[in-house]
Amino acid sequence: MKINKNGIIISLLMLSVFFLIAALILSDEFKTDKNAKVILIPKVYDESNDFWMSLISGAKSAAKEFQVELTILAPDVENDYEKQKEYICEAIRQKPDVIALTPIMYSEMTEEAKKVKEAGIKLILIDSKIDEEIEESYIGTNNIEAGIQLGTKMLEYVKKDTKIAIVSHVKEASTAIEREKGVREGLGKEEGRIQTVLYSNSDYDQAYILTKQLMQEHPDIDLIVGLNLYSTVGVARAINEMKLGRKVNIVGFDNDIEGIRYLESGVINALIVQKPFNMGYFGIQKAAEAAAGNAVERTIYSETEIITVDNIYISENQKLLFPF
Amino acid sequence: MKKKIHFKSIRTKMILYFSSLVLLTITIFMFFSINYTKDNLMENSAENSRQLIEQVNLNIENYIDYMENISQVIISSSNVKNYLFHSGNGGLDSKLEEYFQVVLKARKDIYNIALYGDNGRYFINDGKAKRNPYARLEKKEWYQEAKAVGSDIVISSSHVQNMVDGDYKWVVTFSRGVVNPQTMKVEGLLMIDLNYDVINDLCGAISLGKKGYVYILDQKGEIVYHPQQQLILSGVKKEPLEEIINSEKSTSYIDENGEEKIYTPFQSVKTGWTIVGVVYTSELVKNEKTVQYMYIGLGSVLTALAILLAFLMSNGITRPLKQLKAAMKEVQEGKFEPVYAAVKGDNEIASLNRSFNRMTEHIDELMKKNTTEQAEKRKSEMKALQSQINPHFLYNTLDSIIWMIETGDQEEAILMTSALAGFFRQAIGKSDVFVTIWEELEYTKNYLIIQQMRYKDKIDFNIMVNQDIMECMIIKLVLQPLVENALYHGLKYKEEKGTIRITGYQQRGNIVIKVMDDGIGMDQETLKSIFHKKSRVGGRYNGVGMVNIQERMVLYYGEGFGLFVESEVGIGTTVTVTLPYRLSEEINEDK
Numbered sequence: 032m033k034i035n036k037n038g039i040i041i042s043l044l045m046l047s048v049f050f051l052i053a054a055l056i057l058s059d060e061f062k063t064d065k066n067a068k069v070i071l072i073p074k075v076y077d078e079s080n081d082f083w084m085s086l087i088s089g090a091k092s093a094a095k096e097f098q099v100e101l102t103i104l105a106p107d108v109e110n111d112y113e114k115q116k117e118y119i120c121e122a123i124r125q126k127p128d129v130i131a132l133t134p135i136m137y138s139e140m141t142e143e144a145k146k147v148k149e150a151g152i153k154l155i156l157i158d159s160k161i162d163e164e165i166e167e168s169y170i171g172t173n174n175i176e177a178g179i180q181l182g183t184k185m186l187e188y189v190k191k192d193t194k195i196a197i198v199s200h201v202k203e204a205s206t207a208i209e210r211e212k213g214v215r216e217g218l219g220k221e222e223g224r225i226q227t228v229l230y231s232n233s234d235y236d237q238a239y240i241l242t243k244q245l246m247q248e249h250p251d252i253d254l255i256v257g258l259n260l261y262s263t264v265g266v267a268r269a270i271n272e273m274k275l276g277r278k279v280n281i282v283g284f285d286n287d288i289e290g291i292r293y294l295e296s297g298v299i300n301a302l303i304v305q306k307p308f309n310m311g312y313f314g315i316q317k318a319a320e321a322a323a324g325n326a327v328e329r330t331i332y333s334e335t336e337i338i339t340v341d342n343i344y345i346s347e348n349q350k351l352l353f354p355f
Numbered sequence: 356m357k358k359k360i361h362f363k364s365i366r367t368k369m370i371l372y373f374s375s376l377v378l379l380t381i382t383i384f385m386f387f388s389i390n391y392t393k394d395n396l397m398e399n400s401a402e403n404s405r406q407l408i409e410q411v412n413l414n415i416e417n418y419i420d421y422m423e424n425i426s427q428v429i430i431s432s433s434n435v436k437n438y439l440f441h442s443g444n445g446g447l448d449s450k451l452e453e454y455f456q457v458v459l460k461a462r463k464d465i466y467n468i469a470l471y472g473d474n475g476r477y478f479i480n481d482g483k484a485k486r487n488p489y490a491r492l493e494k495k496e497w498y499q500e501a502k503a504v505g506s507d508i509v510i511s512s513s514h515v516q517n518m519v520d521g522d523y524k525w526v527v528t529f530s531r532g533v534v535n536p537q538t539m540k541v542e543g544l545l546m547i548d549l550n551y552d553v554i555n556d557l558c559g560a561i562s563l564g565k566k567g568y569v570y571i572l573d574q575k576g577e578i579v580y581h582p583q584q585q586l587i588l589s590g591v592k593k594e595p596l597e598e599i600i601n602s603e604k605s606t607s608y609i610d611e612n613g614e615e616k617i618y619t620p621f622q623s624v625k626t627g628w629t630i631v632g633v634v635y636t637s638e639l640v641k642n643e644k645t646v647q648y649m650y651i652g653l654g655s656v657l658t659a660l661a662i663l664l665a666f667l668m669s670n671g672i673t674r675p676l677k678q679l680k681a682a683m684k685e686v687q688e689g690k691f692e693p694v695y696a697a698v699k700g701d702n703e704i705a706s707l708n709r710s711f712n713r714m715t716e717h718i719d720e721l722m723k724k725n726t727t728e729q730a731e732k733r734k735s736e737m738k739a740l741q742s743q744i745n746p747h748f749l750y751n752t753l754d755s756i757i758w759m760i761e762t763g764d765q766e767e768a769i770l771m772t773s774a775l776a777g778f779f780r781q782a783i784g785k786s787d788v789f790v791t792i793w794e795e796l797e798y799t800k801n802y803l804i805i806q807q808m809r810y811k812d813k814i815d816f817n818i819m820v821n822q823d824i825m826e827c828m829i830i831k832l833v834l835q836p837l838v839e840n841a842l843y844h845g846l847k848y849k850e851e852k853g854t855i856r857i858t859g860y861q862q863r864g865n866i867v868i869k870v871m872d873d874g875i876g877m878d879q880e881t882l883k884s885i886f887h888k889k890s891r892v893g894g895r896y897n898g899v900g901m902v903n904i905q906e907r908m909v910l911y912y913g914e915g916f917g918l919f920v921e922s923e924v925g926i927g928t929t930v931t932v933t934l935p936y937r938l939s940e941e942i943n944e945d946k
Contacts, residue, residue: 295489
């Protein structure tokens with residue numbers, strides 16, 4: 032009877048060891064199975080806005096590939112930064128591993144961004160920065176580099192008597208400063224041809240009006256560079272209306288359908304486009320890495336591409352210009 | 356200590372052996388079957404991918420079939436030809452419009468239907484759509500190809516269609532040359548744009564695990580559909596493009612993140628496209644892990660079963676063994692008769708048990724025999740002792756002493772008394788069965804001295820025993836009774852003085868002692884009857900009878916030892932005692 036008891040104990044021991052090993056392997060498995068939770072807060076969710084839809088689609092693609100549980104909280108209208116602040120607080124309440132933010136304002140939302148850090152949530156910034164470097168990683172376009180790229184392209188349109196005008200957007204905005212700096216660098220020794228720098232305040236109409244005034248005051252200007260979409264398209268509208276398309280060359284940043292039509296019709300000569308899909312993808316990829324506790328690069332630059340009428344429809348660019 | 360013994364028990368051993376055997380078997384089994392299942396899983400996944408992809412292909416080919424039919428109908432229509440190649444055709448616009456609208460309304464997946472003539476005439480959708488003046492269709496690859504091919508259908512890759520003013524949509528264009536019936540040459544082009552969403556949805560809906568996906572390449576290796584087209588086109592991600600078109604089998608590649616993926620291509624004959632299903636190996640491995648857990652579970656259950664079985668089997672073996680052990684213990688403690696280990700059956704242990712039972716019975720028998728023998732021995736000894744304290748001998752001797760004292764023969768009296776004392780000291784004092792030959796001889800000598808003094812001129816004696824056997828053991832009361840017999844049966848009836856001689860020596864490992872007298876002797880008949888218990892000579896007459904001595908010798912020494920009597924009438928009698936050569940210690944051990 033005693034032997035019986037001992038035998039049972041031995042067998043139970045062996046079994047429990049067996050199950051322990053199995054449980055260990057299983058628990059290990061469950062650990063890796065746990066998906067990182069990431070909340071993406073873009074500037075806007077608007078199906079007609081190709082840039083942001085493309086960025087979100089890139090984020091979703093990465094979420095699928097890296098098995099990230101992705102939630103998107105976005106204002107319906109771009110530049111609604113109060114709404115975006117609310118979403119940041121809402122995101123903190125949901126306790127994700129990472130918040131991926133594309134801040135609408137440079138300084139107004141720093142406080143909220145700090146709260147994210149305080150809550151022990153990792154912060155990743157996409158597209159734009161804030162005035163303090165508290166993010167885990169920043170993914171965006173290198174605006175100086177893009178400016179250089181465009182400035183270099185502009186050299187092709189520089190003729191003997193060429194005079195250049197810059198239509199920027201917001202005087203103190205980091206992107207405006209960086210892009211202008213880049214363009215000047217790209218132009219190199221031709222920088223001196225720049226006659227004036229105007230600010231559209233990110234408004235089509237203001238850009239349009241400014242351009243009309245500019246052309247009346249400086250009819251000799253034959254190369255205009257727009258530093259963002261509003262400036263570029265506003266310039267193109269004015270030049271097209273003034274039937275100066277053949278005379279004045281326009282280059283600019285970013286694209287929409289209107290911009291592409293001007294590009295097709297030859298009003299705009301070259302556009303430099305960003306790669307929002309890639310930004311969204313990298314943003315979530317880095318978020319997944321950060322959530323796993325890995326060190327991520329502090330800055331990841333997404334490339335830009337120069338588009339002219341000749342390469343709109345090559346396969347590399349179609350998807351950039353027409354994401355859907 | 357207990358635990359150690361326990362670990363050596365058959366049950367523990369069996370459990371250990373059984374479990375290790377099961378575990379080993381399962382490990383080997385697991386190893387082979389997991390390898391097998393891995394291949395199997397790869398194959399299954401490839402097969403699964405292939406089936407899904409074939410479905411995608413089937414759907415795409417359905418569209419193509421439909422496009423082919425429509426385009427065939429359109430290009431053969433005389434209205435179309437007339438519209439394109441004859442100027443001044445008033446009512447044809449509305450006819451074409453009606454025609455195209457029917458198709459466009461029936462099929463939401465068709466985005467544009469357009470006719471272009473080399474002569475510049477065109478008709479798009481409802482006829483009212485404006486042509487994009489900057490479309491530059493002639494620069495598009497698919498347009499050039501369609502022109503080159505003629506009236507066969509040409510399927511473009513996915514692209515943005517910009518031929519309608521202000522309209523930019525992702526489509527796949529089916530184009531076909533339209534033949535001018537007058538010149539019999541291809542002078543126009545029909546284009547049908549399939550909404551790209553169709554392919555997007557078709558491919559997006561395919562589920563190849565959580566992470567897997569489908570992509571499509573055209574004949575040139577350009578991407579028709581890929582969920583991460585932007586990443587690939589900007590070089591962030593790499594995907595096997597040309598390699599896949601040329602391969603027919605599933606192949607695995609490792610991507611830039613170090614993830615292994617299995618690519619299963621499928622070539623569509625109709626479109627020339629290659630549809631590729633991509634599955635992440637890690638997801639398959641996850642399934643494989645499930646299989647491993649199944650094996651581990653199975654292993655646990657089987658081990659448990661093995662342990663149970665080992666229990667039952669070892670019980671079957673150890674229970675009878677334990678019974679046997681218990682029985683043996685009883686035997687060890689001295690119980691013989693009631694101990695019978697009852698093991699039924701025919702196996703080895705049962706037969707062992709039967710042998711054990713037989714052995715016990717045998718031992719029991721021997722024990723009984725031994726007990727009887729012991730009793731007999733005691734009886735003989737008692738008899739010997741009783742006979743030794745024969746009162747007549749004492750009376751006679753004491754009479755002789757009294758007579759000696761009366762006659763003043765003091766010295767003789769002292770000698771006799773001391774001989775008598777010595778005699779009795781030995782006869783009564785020592786209770787041992789065995790004595791040394793020396794002691795036995797002393798005893799005999801005392802006796803002889805007493806008798807010699809009583810029958811002065813009648814007896815003479817002579818003891819010549821080798822010194823080397825003096826320390827050997829002999830049963831008490833062997834020699835003295837023989838001497839007594841010699842006196843009373845041999846010398847007593849002789850007229851002259853008689854002599855008793857005792858010799859002793861070693862012979863072939865035994866001891867031989869001879870008691871010889873030169874008395875009257877015996878005839879053969881008397882000699883024969885000596886060992887009959889009831890004979891007068893052998894029986895109890897005075898002292899210990901020959902029969903008693905012989906019985907005792909056989910009891911203690913076994914057959915082959917004992918007395919041998921030779922006698923001749925008128926010459927004398929010789930009794931030869933043969934006993935084993937044993938020193939004192941050996942005797943003690945025997946006890």
